[in-house]
Amino acid sequence: MSRKTILxxxxxxxxxxxRRGEDxxxxxxxxxxxxxxxxxxxxxxVVGGDRxxxxxxxxxxxTVWIAIDGEIHRCTAADDARTGGAGGGVHSPRxxxxxxxxxxxxxxxxxxxxAAGDPLVVLEAMKMETIVSADAxxxxxxxxxxxxxxxxxxxxxxVLEFASPH
Amino acid sequence: xxxxxxxxxxxxxEIAVRIIRTCRTMGVASVAVYSEADADALHVRxxxxxxxxxxxxxxxxxxxxxxLLAAADRSRADAVHPGYGFxxxxxxxxxxxxxxxxxxxGPPPQAIATMGDKVVARTLMEQAGVPVVPATxxxxxxxxxxxxxxxxxGFPVVIKAAAGGGGKGMRIVRRVEELPEAVAGAARExxxxxxxxxxxxxxxxxxxxxxxxxxxxxTHGSVAHLGERECSIQRRHQKIVEESPSPAVDAAxxxxxxxxxxxxxxxxxxxxxxxxxxxxxxxxxxxxxxxNTRLQVEHPITEWxxxxxxxxxxxxxxxxxxxxxxxxxxxxxxxxxxxxxxxxAHQFLPATxxxxxxGEPSGAWVRFDSGITAGSRVGVEYDPLLAKISTFGAxxxxxxxxxxxxxxxxxxxGVVTNRDYLLAVVAHPAFAKGATHTEFLAEHFTGWTPPVGxxxxxxxxxxxxxxxxxxxxxxxxxxxxxxxxxxxxxLGGWRPGTGxx
Numbered sequence: 001m002s003r004k005t006i007l008x009x010x011x012x013x014x015x016x017x018x019r020r021g022e023d024x025x026x027x028x029x030x031x032x033x034x035x036x037x038x039x040x041x042x043x044x045x046v047v048g049g050d051r052x053x054x055x056x057x058x059x060x061x062x063t064v065w066i067a068i069d070g071e072i073h074r075c076t077a078a079d080d081a082r083t084g085g086a087g088g089g090v091h092s093p094r095x096x097x098x099x100x101x102x103x104x105x106x107x108x109x110x111x112x113x114x115a116a117g118d119p120l121v122v123l124e125a126m127k128m129e130t131i132v133s134a135d136a137x138x139x140x141x142x143x144x145x146x147x148x149x150x151x152x153x154x155x156x157x158x159v160l161e162f163a164s165p166h
Numbered sequence: 167x168x169x170x171x172x173x174x175x176x177x178x179x180e181i182a183v184r185i186i187r188t189c190r191t192m193g194v195a196s197v198a199v200y201s202e203a204d205a206d207a208l209h210v211r212x213x214x215x216x217x218x219x220x221x222x223x224x225x226x227x228x229x230x231x232x233x234l235l236a237a238a239d240r241s242r243a244d245a246v247h248p249g250y251g252f253x254x255x256x257x258x259x260x261x262x263x264x265x266x267x268x269x270x271x272g273p274p275p276q277a278i279a280t281m282g283d284k285v286v287a288r289t290l291m292e293q294a295g296v297p298v299v300p301a302t303x304x305x306x307x308x309x310x311x312x313x314x315x316x317x318x319x320g321f322p323v324v325i326k327a328a329a330g331g332g333g334k335g336m337r338i339v340r341r342v343e344e345l346p347e348a349v350a351g352a353a354r355e356x357x358x359x360x361x362x363x364x365x366x367x368x369x370x371x372x373x374x375x376x377x378x379x380x381x382x383x384x385t386h387g388s389v390a391h392l393g394e395r396e397c398s399i400q401r402r403h404q405k406i407v408e409e410s411p412s413p414a415v416d417a418a419x420x421x422x423x424x425x426x427x428x429x430x431x432x433x434x435x436x437x438x439x440x441x442x443x444x445x446x447x448x449x450x451x452x453x454x455x456x457x458n459t460r461l462q463v464e465h466p467i468t469e470w471x472x473x474x475x476x477x478x479x480x481x482x483x484x485x486x487x488x489x490x491x492x493x494x495x496x497x498x499x500x501x502x503x504x505x506x507x508x509x510x511a512h513q514f515l516p517a518t519x520x521x522x523x524x525g526e527p528s529g530a531w532v533r534f535d536s537g538i539t540a541g542s543r544v545g546v547e548y549d550p551l552l553a554k555i556s557t558f559g560a561x562x563x564x565x566x567x568x569x570x571x572x573x574x575x576x577x578x579x580g581v582v583t584n585r586d587y588l589l590a591v592v593a594h595p596a597f598a599k600g601a602t603h604t605e606f607l608a609e610h611f612t613g614w615t616p617p618v619g620x621x622x623x624x625x626x627x628x629x630x631x632x633x634x635x636x637x638x639x640x641x642x643x644x645x646x647x648x649x650x651x652x653x654x655x656x657l658g659g660w661r662p663g664t665g666x667x
Contacts, residue, residue, distance in 0.1 A: 002630070002634060004633065004634075006626045006629045006630055006633075008622050008625060008626050008629070009511070009615070009616040009622075013622075013623070013626040015626050015627055015629075015630040017627065017631065017634065019631070019634075024627065024631060026627040026630070028623040028626050028627055029623075031623060033623055033624065033627055035624065035627065037628070037631060042523060044628065046624065046628065048624065053621070053624075056523055056525070056577065056579065057628060057632050058522045058523050058579045058580065059632045059633070060519075060520075060522065060580060062633070064628070064629040064632045064633060065522070065523070065579035065580060066579075066625045066628055066629060066632075067523070067525065067577040067579060068621045068624065068628075069620065069621055070574035070575070071617075071619040071620070071621050071625070072577060072578075072579065072585065072586065073619065073621070073622060073625035073626075073629070074582065075625060075626060075628075075629030077629075077633050098512060098513070098515050099515040099516050099517075100516070100518055100546045101516075104354070104358075119347070122351075124358065125515075125516050125546050126516050126546060126548070126549060126550055128334070128355075128402065128516075129351060129354070129355050130513070130515065
């Protein structure tokens with residue numbers, strides 16, 4: 001039985017899977033699921049109980065797109081390091097670009113103190129501006145972009161050092 | 167009298183495709199233009215001819231007037247259709263087209279210029295007896311000047327671009343402290359979007375409806391209207407769901423609004439298709455917002471309820487024909503949803519990628535306008551509108567039910583879209599009741615997360631199954647699918663032995 005963490009719409013699900021031919025026995029977050037899956041390229045026929053559903057499955061690197069019964073699910077393989085530990089409620093010190101685009105302005109310098117909500121970087125894509133701001137009070141420890149830089153989603157723009165909680 | 171036998175379409179995406187199709191039904195030849203990013207695009211494949219006009223950035227292609235005119239000359243087109251967006255409301259472009267001896271399928275440059283300057287337009291509308299929202303003249307981009315004006319108008323206020331449209335350069339301000347950032351941002355965004363940074367201040371109406379009237383004028387002085395559309399469902403001032411008629415407009419109000427709209431169009435000696443946008447407040451008073459001097463994105467819903475092809479009417483008017491209709495009696499109800507490549511769960515940030523799978527909705531009274539096919543790349547260069555889904559019914563609820571079915575049938579894999587968000591909006595009880603206003607999404611959909619769905623567990627299992635197999639090849643042939651990209655892959659870009667980079 002293989003075990004993977006799959007993010008569906010960003011929410012982790014632990015999937016345990018055993019396969020014999022077309023028969024798939026799975027546990028998704030400990031809920032058992034028995035399916036018969038016939039695969040023909042992107043067209044999958046999925047039989048569960050007395051219901052047969054046609055699914056369209058497209059894999060793009062670590063992401064699997066699944067259309068089934070009018071629903072669209074974007075599923076991503078998660079490595080356990082990403083889902084297991086540091087998550088919930090902790091502000092990320094690395095402020096990343098939420099979208100691809102161009103840096104219009106950088107509003108902070110290394111060493112500067114910022115308050116929650118202070119603008120850090122102004123991005124533009126498709127002619128709309130988005131202001132990336134600080135999650136919480138912090139000191140700017142690095143600025144990785146300058147006005148005019150093109151950035152990809154997830155690229156680190158600014159690194160913050162949060163004040164230690166009292 | 168201009169012939170209009172061969173039309174160059176100075177646009178891309180779904181609107182270029184839509185115009186090409188009407189040209190074909192009229193026996194008019196079509197010429198597509200395309201940037202390097204669009205060489206394989208649907209509009210290029212559908213047109214009778216296509217001309218390359220330069221690199222991906224719009225200002226070097228779809229906004230480059232001299233390249234478009236050269237393309238028209240080279241292809242011997244006798245007319246230019248600007249679509250919407252890009253140069254559609256650029257009076258200089260319309261004038262340049264006319265000066266080149268071509269027919270501009272749109273209004274005279276003077277009408278575009280007048281309505282394009284929101285401040286001039288306001289004054290003219292006041293003179294024509296069309297109600298307007300209280301506002302200032304253009305102000306210097308100085309927070310103090312805006313603060314003084316805001317205290318006279320009363321908060322909330324909205325900063326707008328004099329050259330504006332589409333929500334670009336717009337900022338709603340509720341408190342005086344927000345003014346400095348808002349003034350600077352609006353001016354910057356206006357400069358970037360329109361090449362004109364002039365901004366002004368207007369009183370902001372709380373929870374109004376956005377109701378607009380489609381007008382049509384010919385070169386013989388006739389102006390007619392084709393009823394109203396309600397477009398209150400907006401995110402970041404961008405419409406996402408539209409309908410016609412408006413659930414809030416009764417016969418008396420319709421008569422008053424359409425009268426005002428016809429007066430507004432007549433006041434600028436308008437020709438062709440145009441839209442007068444109004445804000446309708448909760449007391450049933452309406453105010454002129456702006457005129458869009460072009461075909462609107464949401465024109466299909468007017469086509470549904472009138473039985474007309476608005477692009478065909480535009481071409482007929484451009485040929486100098488009289489309006490083919492005087493008074494149309496709309497029937498039924500139509501809805502449109504705009505499918506965008508954006509992530510509604512993350513502030514509607516634009517999403518990019520390749521459309522790997524595309525399932526289009528169909529069936530009775532369903533229309534799908536799109537500029538994409540499976541394999542299309544969705545980049546950051548252009549507007550994130552992928553497709554428009556419109557439905558018709560004898561009643562609003564019939565059209566709405568069809569829309570829910572059509573949206574579920576719309577399957578796009580490979581790029582994040584707002585489909586599930588649109589589904590949730592159209593299914594929402596307040597929308598079902600017609601209780602719509604421009605704050606609808608802010609009130610009902612803040613913090614929206616994608617639905618769990620009935621099959622999320624199955625999807626997770628299928629994904630694990632798909633990920634368990636061999637890694638698929640990507641377009642460029644690189645072997646991928648490992649969780650940890652190897653340095654050889656991340657380096658990229660080298661082609662050993664060819665001497666190229």
